[in-house]
Amino acid sequence: MNDTMQALILKRYGADGLHIADVPRPTIGPDEILVRVHAAGINPIDNMIPKGMFKPILKFDLPAVMGSDLAGTVVEVGGRVSRFQVGDAVYASVFDLGRGSFAEFVAVPERVAARKPANVGFVEAASLPMVGLTAWQAFKERLRLEPGQKVFIPAGSGGIGTFAIQLAKQLGATVGTTSWCARSGPTTSSITSARRSSRSCKAMMPCWARSGATAWKRPCASSGPMPGSSRWSARRMRHSPPRAA
Amino acid sequence: MNVVMKLVFGLLSRKIRRLARQRDASYAFTFVRPDGAQLAAIGDLVETGRIRPVIDKVSPFADARAALDYLEQGRAKGKVVLRMSAD
Numbered sequence: 001m002n003d004t005m006q007a008l009i010l011k012r013y014g015a016d017g018l019h020i021a022d023v024p025r026p027t028i029g030p031d032e033i034l035v036r037v038h039a040a041g042i043n044p045i046d047n048m049i050p051k052g053m054f055k056p057i058l059k060f061d062l063p064a065v066m067g068s069d070l071a072g073t074v075v076e077v078g079g080r081v082s083r084f085q086v087g088d089a090v091y092a093s094v095f096d097l098g099r100g101s102f103a104e105f106v107a108v109p110e111r112v113a114a115r116k117p118a119n120v121g122f123v124e125a126a127s128l129p130m131v132g133l134t135a136w137q138a139f140k141e142r143l144r145l146e147p148g149q150k151v152f153i154p155a156g157s158g159g160i161g162t163f164a165i166q167l168a169k170q171l172g173a174t175v176g177t178t179s180w181c182a183r184s185g186p187t188t189s190s191i192t193s194a195r196r197s198s199r200s201c202k203a204m205m206p207c208w209a210r211s212g213a214t215a216w217k218r219p220c221a222s223s224g225p226m227p228g229s230s231r232w233s234a235r236r237m238r239h240s241p242p243r244a245a
Numbered sequence: 246m247n248v249v250m251k252l253v254f255g256l257l258s259r260k261i262r263r264l265a266r267q268r269d270a271s272y273a274f275t276f277v278r279p280d281g282a283q284l285a286a287i288g289d290l291v292e293t294g295r296i297r298p299v300i301d302k303v304s305p306f307a308d309a310r311a312a313l314d315y316l317e318q319g320r321a322k323g324k325v326v327l328r329m330s331a332d
Contacts, residue, residue, distance in 0.1 A: 008309045018310055040306075042325045047317045056253050068279075072329070091288075093279040102309060104329060112279035117291040124291075124298040127324035132287040134277045142275050159316075159324045162299035167287075170295050 007103035009063040013052035023065065026099065026107040033084050034076035035092070035108050039126035040101045041069030043159065058096060065100030068093050070108075071116055071125035081110045089116040093129035128163070135164040139171060147172025154178050299323030306330075 004022045011017050028034045046066055048054060071091035074084050084090060092113040094101055116125045139145040151168050155161045156177030168175050254274050255262075265272040290296040301323040304312035309327055316325045 006306070008306075018313070020307065020309060037329045039303075039329060040327045042312055042316050042327060044316065047313050057250055067327075092281065092284065093277070095277060095279055097279060102306070102327065109279075110281070112281045112284070114281045114284035114288050117288040119292050119294070120298060123303050123326045123328060124300060125288075127298045127300055127326050128287060128291070129279070129284060130277060131324070133280060133283055134275070136283050136287060137277060137280075138275050142273060157322045158319075159301075159321060162323050163296070166296045167290070170290060 005104035007065045007100065008067065009100075010050050010060065010066055011063045013050065013055065013062075015051075017050050018066065021063075023063070023103070025105050026103075028076055028078050028107045030078040030080040031111070032078045032107045032109050033074050033081055033090070033113060035070065035072040035090060035106050035113075036075045037070045037072040037101060037104060037106055038122035039071050040067050040103075041126040041128070041130065042067070043069065043130045045095075045130075046102075059098070061098075064098075065103050065106075067100045067102030068095035069126050069129040070094070070101035070106055071122040072106075075105070078110070083110060084113065084115075089122070089125075090114065091116045091122075091125040091129060093133055095130065127159075131160040131163040132167075134160060135167045139164075139167060139173075145171050145173050148174075150174045150176065152176045301325055303328055 003025055005025045006020055007023045009019055009021050009023060011019055026034065045054070046068070049058060049060070049066065069091075070093075071089070074086050074088040074090055077084055077086060090108070090113045092106075092108045094106060094108060094112065097109065097112070099106060116122070139151070143151070145151060145168065149172075151173045153161055153164045153168065153175055154177065156165055156175075157179040161177060161179070165175050165177060258272060258274055262272045287296070291298065299322070301321040302312070302315060302325045304315075304325070304327055306327050306329050312325050312327060315321065
């Protein structure tokens with residue numbers, strides 16, 4: 001068996017530090033599974049890490065394999081692994097675990113892996129972990145979002161936006177957002193400037209539709225600030241009771 | 246989060262925390278952590294059709310750097326994914 005694999009590695013921090021190279025194939029511990037990666041999702045942080053933006057927080061021994069999201073097939077299981085066996089289709093985030101997903105093989109701790117949803121392919125599954133877990137932990141753990149509440153999600157048509165909008169809706173919340181549109185130009189996407197984007201509300205509708213977030217509960221009023229405007233977003237942040245729409 | 250990280254994020258988020266204070270809001274930074282159980286719950290939402298992954302672009306692994314550049318432009322409508330193998 002070949003002991004090396006191809007991976008996108010960071011050799012040094014800086015613009016030219018990323019290279020595809022042959023590196024040793026990872027070995028697994030007793031609580032890990034070895035996954036042959038079929039697809040790996042890219043996230044904005046994968047561009048920030050090579051620039052050194054997270055140098056004080058995320059420790060990498062360079063050269064290091066980049067990437068955190070993956071979907072693939074289990075090819076080897078550690079001695080204490082009980083939930084997975086060879087041949088299982090799985091997906092995972094290995095964010096901040098000292099390893100990377102932009103590689104042919106990744107050693108994945110059993111506790112961070114899950115079975116791939118059967119109705120989607122590896123590419124779709126690999127797109128989910130970072131945005132899914134971020135939205136899940138923000139809504140369910142940090143905000144404790146409840147049905148009927150309103151939530152403002154900036155950059156609704158981006159990677160995290162397209163997922164977070166759908167999850168918020170599943171949790172029964174009403175969503176306001178901003179989005180970029182060719183006709184209206186970039187709209188702003190921070191809580192404090194949300195109101196400014198209200199004027200291009202109608203122009204943004206086609207973008208929202210394209211983003212796949214179809215089930216909007218009246219995402220924008222015909223006049224006045226967006227439902228995601230700073231005033232009630234701020235109130236939500238303070239865990240005040242939801243107000244009538 | 247340890248003291249050093251709190252300090253780092255305190256510095257990184259100075260502007261937004263100031264804006265939040267002006268608006269009588271609170272600001273919090275959440276660092277995501279991998280979690281298989283939560284990912285399984287998310288998988289259930291996908292499997293039952295209640296959440297649909299939105300993919301903007303699929304690139305072969307050989308084009309990884311170009312795909313990263315594409316994402317950096319900030320115009321992606323959905324996710325950018327690398328396909329590692331032909332299957």
